[in-house]
Amino acid sequence: MTGIADAHPTGQPREKSDPDPYPNYAWMREHAPVSPVFSPYAAGTTWLVTSYDLVRASLADTRLSNDDRNSSAPPAPFGSGEWDPARGLLDLDRPEHARLRRLVAGAFSPGAVERMRGMVQRIADEAIDSFAGSGAVDLVSSFSLPVPVGIIHEVLGVPASEREAPARCLDLFYRAGMTQPIDVPALTALVDYVKRLADYKRVNPGDDVAAHLIRGFESGDLRDENELHSMILSVLGAGHVTTVQFLGCAVLRLLQHPDQLAAVREGRVSWAAVVNEVLRYDSPVQASAYRYASEDLEIGGVPIAKGDSVLISLAAANRDPERFEQPDEFRADRDARGNVAFGHGTHLCLGAQLARLEGEVALETLFRRLPDLSLDVRPDDVVWAYGPMLRGPRRLPVTFSC
Template sequence: MTHTTPAHQAPIDPAELARDPYAVYAQLREAGPVHRITGTDGLPAWLVTRYDDVRETLADPRLSLDKRNASAGGYRGMSLPPALDANLLNMDPPDHTRIRRLVSRAFTPRQIEQLREPIQRTADQLLDAIAAAERADLIASYAAPLPITVICDLLGVAPADRLDFRSWTDALFAPDPTRPSQAKEGVGNLLLFLTRLITDKRTAPADDLLSALIAVRDEEDRLSEDELTSLAFLILVAGYENTVHLIGNAVLTLLRHPDQLAELRAVPTRLSAVVEELARYDGPMPLAIRRFPTEDVTISGVAIPAGETVLLSLAAAHRDPQRFTDPDRFDIDRDATGHLALGHGIHYCLGAPLARMETEIALSALFERFPGMALDVSPGELRWRPSMRSRGLLTLPVRTGTTKEASTDR
């Protein structure tokens, strides 16, 4: 039986979401499984809030990622040139299947395991620099440079070319509201950067993922030029941005739960399972990538017309008491299997094993080096990205727990 269309909700306040998205989504989840909302972009959308519905919809082939299936005058989203827009986050099979198969060769368990030593080495070098000070911003000095180093090494980006990358991605995902042209400038800079990088790799290929993808494009003609550039863009941005937030949020969660951090440090072999709980408890993506029904669909009794924008709330699903007991509590003993932070179905994150490894290494190295680390501000003073689609700290000020006297004693 189909329910009456829910009443249209007031626009969602980005500042309220940044302060506490889980309280906002809890109210919506308790009020009903599907809501007609006004997004932060001012456009209407359907928000799905409960775990079972979100999981099922993530894998429903009737809900497309291809923006061409959006209703006229509806979803606008991020404005990208074709050379960056032909990526996996905008594709359905068969193109999605073809391109995912090509890039998956770089993310096999064997390939990922080969990155463990360089990731550990990079983490140790970053922590060496932090150890010289009693205070640090862990986003700028650790959570951000670690994944950008890893993903740039994977793609074959020279160290000198990495300096401006974070400012470009910040301009793209968290533009300064007083500078309306900033996002467009960030897109333009990224496109120029990737175009030059691909040209350089064609001239001098190396043993890296981008050179391998260029060979596929040029020798087998299985990638269009736009697909090649867009794929490089997606790997850089997704492999960097989401991992920054995953690491940053995880560090904050553990610092705010010192008793559980102490338990984890006593038995570090538990870390792999704890990373799953960290991803559930405060993951980097409150919403999955938007979907567009290719036909009229019904979700939990609510009829949604073809072409309208559907938003799947991972944040609401992960705090659904019907799926997770006492879901608002962080619990290192919880079996968080089945969380959706890295997706579900054919769009499950290709880089999930790499993101897990980076996070495990980052946390293990950090708390081994600085067992006395603590927040340097109250939780209410922390600044979050004002975004409905990403959950990440702008800064994470900490005291390292080391002093000059302590260093001398050692």
């Protein structure tokens, strides 16, 4: 979903950018909070849910299934060997979802994540070291991309010598999982990549998530190689795709609001509050994965037929004025707890604690080490990309003196 380029003040055309979706979300929340939307790739009707209360209720409604075998469309050939390893955490309901989630939940508990702080700090510093002194850089390619990709590979126990490049990782996951129809060659490349990682970890075990999953396969907690590959794939993707978008958005908003950035630097606003507000204001994941009605039901009084697809708009909910006062204003000091950027209910993002830690450490480090960081482009000229399911700056040119 991209917009048509318009005129730049210099007379040159602007680069194509994803359009701002929030005015449309506002209209839908007010006039049609549960609305049918056109989807050329879904059988039956696809519904979009946009109000905060209905979004939270829908995310917790067990009649809305993550498993596409409840769709009126033919299910994807998971496990067939054609192009997908197995259903993963986003593709299953209880009890299978709970069985797989338990295998890795301990690695992302608050205590386990806090023990990662030193590793996160090191990776953030290394990224800044790579461009410090240059005076200008694209912060997306040099910081908001390599930091999350590096962190999740460390969590999986994969050394730099075995990793795909950060831009390659993001591109493959976006094309394989965030577009319709699915890019089969990209998905095939991802499956091949996680197979290589699994093979490497068998020979080089350690105290990490990938090695833990391999032990789970050997003990029978994972049923086959397909489930092993699917779990590595799930952790790897969830660990970086959305955080890349988040970091770019956070830097942009703080540079747009120097008074709020000053309040954070002076300790009057916490980095944790900044993270919450950015998640609310610029939800990196615009909508949940497709849900499928496992029976006839109603959402907000609107009848939903069995097999219909439901998209739950996290971004629209997070700008609902019934929940957040003046939601279209960025306020780092607001209490933005209760936002649904990480979802809600059974499928609440497993890596939410890690993502928050990454945000706090990476942002504090960046603005401490580059105190005169500034945008090298007008905010209106920042190109937004990856819509409609993700949203974040494609590039973020900045300058600095350190």
